[in-house]
Amino acid sequence: MPFDADSLKYNENGLIPAIAQDAENGDVLMMAWMNAEAVRKTLETGRVTYWSRSRQSFWVKGESSGHVQELVEFTFDCDCDCILVKVRQTGPACHTNRRSCFYRAVRGAEVVELMQPEV
Template identity: 70%
Template sequence: MTETSSPETPGPRPFDPASLRFDDRGLIPAIAQDAEDGTVLMMAWMNEASLRETLETGQVTYWSRSRAQLWRKGETSGHRQRLVELRVDCDRDCLLLQVTQKGPACHTNRRSCYYTAVRDGAEVVILDPIAE
């Protein structure tokens, strides 16, 4: 894949987190995707501080709404995420984090938080927990 330029995208420019559209709580949704196979792993929230820490360290850091503090993914479980690439959507109000995931991404011990599918009107669990 090559990088292209157009009138809308004049080429590489410095990234400014302040250019993002954070909500009224200062948060932006961040979707974590396996950089190797494209599996959607989870969705969480980031604020400007967690985004800056992620970019500075490569260790994915989110904002925990329930604890009102930075949440360094895998800090207690060891199931860390390392940032491979950050992508910004066209409206600049959602992030896609392509990551390498160590261990399960979900607190239920599954590879992905998206382990339930709706099929023929019924919820079906499609991913089992990872055996330890």
């Protein structure tokens, strides 16, 4: 069946959550948002492209930082309302310079930091 980006389910702002996972070790790196055009750009260019809600513009991940995400596999879920991209991540995925945005855990009611910024 041919894929149609418009067949995914977008929220009232035309956006769908997209999870990025490290294709090599399976770490979940970040979650951001795409619109239908960002989905098409991601598939056409092989560079993972989000929609920046704060800047209201396309966000080719790593365009300014160099921390690009090369698309390895594009998947979507049973309800067609969430995307999971497996990526080859150059450098840290997080703007705090950590490998993953999910660097804090809750253990015994305390917040614990799991990783440090890369240098």
